[in-house]
Amino acid sequence: MQRVRSFVPLIPVVLGAALVQGSCSTDSDESATEEPVAVMYDGNPLLEEWATPFGVPPFDEIRNEHYLPAFREAMSAHATEIAAITANERPATFDNTIVAMERAGQDLSRVSRVFYAVEGAHSNDDLREVARTVAPELSSHRDDIRFDPDLWKRVEAVWEGRSSAGLDPEQERLLEDTYDSFVRSGAALDETSKARLREINSELAELSTRFSQNLLAETNDFELHIDDRADAGHIPGNLLVAAEAEAKKRGHESGLSFTLQRPSINPFLQYSPNRELRERIFLGYAMRGDNDNDSDNKAILSRMADLRVVKANLLGYGSYADYVLSDNMAETPERVYDLLDRIWEPAIAAAKADRDAFQAMMHADGVNGDFEAWDWRYYAEKVRKERYDLDEEALRPYFEVNAARDGVFLVANRLYGITFTELPDVPRWHPDQQVFEVKEADGSHIGILYMDFFIRDSKRGGAWMNSLRSQSRFDGEVTPIVTTNFNFPGPTGDTPALLSFGDVETLAHEMGHALHGLFSDVTYRSLSGTSVDRDFVELGSQIMENWMGEPEVLALYARHFRTGEPIPSALIEKLDAASKFDQGFATSEYLAASYLDMAWHTLTEPAGAEPRAFEAEEMERIGLIEEIIPRYRSPYFAHIFSGGYSAGYYAYIWAEVLDADAFQAFKETSLFDRETAGRFRREVLSQGGTRPGMELYRNFRGRDPSIEPLLERRGLD
Secondary structure: OOOOOOOOOOOOEEEOOEEEOOOOOOOOOOHHHOOOOOOOOOOOOOOOOOOOHHHOOOOOOOOHHHHHHHHHHHHHHHHHHHHHHHHOOOOOOHHHHHHHHHHOOHHHHHHHHHHHHHHHHOOOHHHHHHHHHHHHHHHHHHHHHHOOHHHHHHHHHHHHOHHHOOOOHHHHHHHHHHHHHHHHHOOOOOHHHHHHHHHHHHHHHHHHHHHHHHHHHHHHHOOEEEOOHHHHOOOOHHHHHHHHHHHHHOOOOOOEEEOOOHHHHHHHHHHOOOHHHHHHHHHHHHOOOOOOOOOOOHHHHHHHHHHHHHHHHHOOOOOHHHHHHOOOOOOOHHHHHHHHHHHHHHHHHHHHHHHHHHHHHHHHOOOOOOOOHHHHHHHHHHHHHHHHOOOHHHOHHHOEHHHHHHHHHHHHHHHHOOEEEEOOOOOOOOOOOEEEEEEOOOOOEEEEEEEEEEOOOOOOOOOEEEEEEOOEOEOEOEOOEEEEEEEEOOOEOOEOOEOOHHHHHHHHHHHHHHHHHHOOOOOOHHHOOOOOOHHHHHHHHHHHHHHHOOHHHHHHHOEOOOOOOEOOHHHHHHHHHOOOOOHHHHHHHHHHHHHHHHHHHOOOOOOOOOHHHHHHHHHHHHOOOOOOOOOOOHHHOHHHHOOOOOOOOOHHHHHHHHHHHHHHHHHOOOOOOHHHHHHHHHHHHOOOOOOOHHHHHHHHHOOOOOOHHHHHHOOOO
16 A cells, blocks of 8 residues: 555555554654653553563453543543644754654554454454444544644644755655645645545545445355255365364254355365356355445445545545555556556456366366356366366365465575564464564564464455554664464364465465564654555565475475475476466456556546446456456455555556566575575665655666566466
8 A cells, every 4th residue: 555654543454465554753852852741541451551571462451342442542642642742832843743743642553553453353243343433533533633733834844944954864754754644634725625524534434444344244144055065076175174164153964164255265166066056156255245235335335436536636636546646656547557558468368268268178068158257267277187287285285384384484584584483372362373573593583473374254354464563763672563364274173274375375475564564674653664655565575475386495395284295396396387377367357456446546526336337337448358357346345445455456466566576686696595685675674664665676676677577477478
């Protein structure tokens, strides 16, 4: 997402895979002479000092009923701290204004980070009610600060005097971000426009929460129950056991139950020979939020799109995409479309060729009629086995979850020398979590890493990273605490959790986000870790995926969970040979969602668009074939309607251009070249948002990125 640099502690925003937490900037000299505002709290563990190992949140003491009072007390304290800044009779300076704002709101930041981490990964009715209640209150609180005319005058005064303030480059960046944040938030608008913007922000916050909760309800409510195991085809045994357990959990005495969570639906679509059942579960997934029921999201998302247009227009932009992208590497919608268009043509051509091959195989199987979207994964799997002699499920025994975790740790150790020490007694919000202290090669402390691997009804879908505490040093050294969250199938019976290779890549991806947070080496929280341009943030995560499929690396960590034997070289060769297979589908469905995101956010006036018709028109415009739907249809496109990727879903492919080119720097030397890794850590991962993303990339690579490595990797060259 765009760099989160608001001086108000923000609700965490989903980074596609990561979460970014905002706050703002401060200084130390003059503001150190100011007496901090004293705020007293009564018995709420969220607001007390945390006498825990490494200062982690006391999850074992926090109860649902603590959150709402903590939010409200922390908002009140933050307002008092801001009032003290505006009441300062001294002329505004970087220290007494910008740094003071960075120092303000730390309690609200702590409460927000803990709440949204837990609410996303282990929610319940009480937490969802808190989320619904507090969303408009937080929006109002943020606007109270953004629109405070006295605070704006002080920020503006510091900005106008910046040339003679003697600021270092990081301070200059912080001041620029703070000033821009005020302007982009509407601080310079007239009072009528500010009032309208308040209304829009409050309604958007409420609608976003409703969208997310509707999607979770729709996902959890669906069930495909079958009694005949033959209908499951050759689904791996551990996933069958999981489906059997799901059936019992849902009240069935026998049979198998499949859900819309990816570890359940994707294998069913790959292996079930029952075309009718494949259609049923596929449509269950594809119609989430679009069933004209109490959880329908169509009216919500259409209203959100219209409100975003109005907001952008109020702020002087032609569209919401213009507003968002002006603060990102891409800068304009035209540059985004240029990238998407360059990849779309070869991707859809490859998808059409695969579609024709799959349809021929279906007809050869004696199945008449048109090849449909719910047939794609089934026949892709058959062709993969026929063409490459690769059964993806033959890989799972070599990717036990802890072994895969250790593989990612090994890559990080070989690159950066860091180590991971498990902390079994640290508080956590769910017993499934694992917690590690991350240390430098010399044994010095870097930070704390939480890992939450397994799927459950209380966890939203996907995978992501949260920052529970960002690194900073303006008020003494503060070390980071990060979490990674996944939806992997859990252990079943005496069989541990076994991952697909795609799951292994996901694990590495989120570990890349974690390293971005852990390696941060900046002064100010609001420039720390993953607080970077949205279309730059995925570089640190996606580059980590590259190592996991390298034969040299697979030989180090991929071992059979029962025998301990390393993965056979023949299987590695098959995996490598098949790595570009079906990339037409994968790339086209992703790009289709990116185009859809841009279509919603390049509207220049409220349209009241009907989502089904709007989506169909855009897919027809780009030429998406009927056998593929966008990776996320509008009613369940959480990235853009309840996350932080609005006008930003393109960021994954934008960053993949960067990561494919950056990985070439290692291929040109060696996979674990310490000098190259050290340069990547120093010039990219440690810098946070202290400089523009492209400047950081050029400092690492010595030149602008090239698109060719991406096209070659995907077999689209």
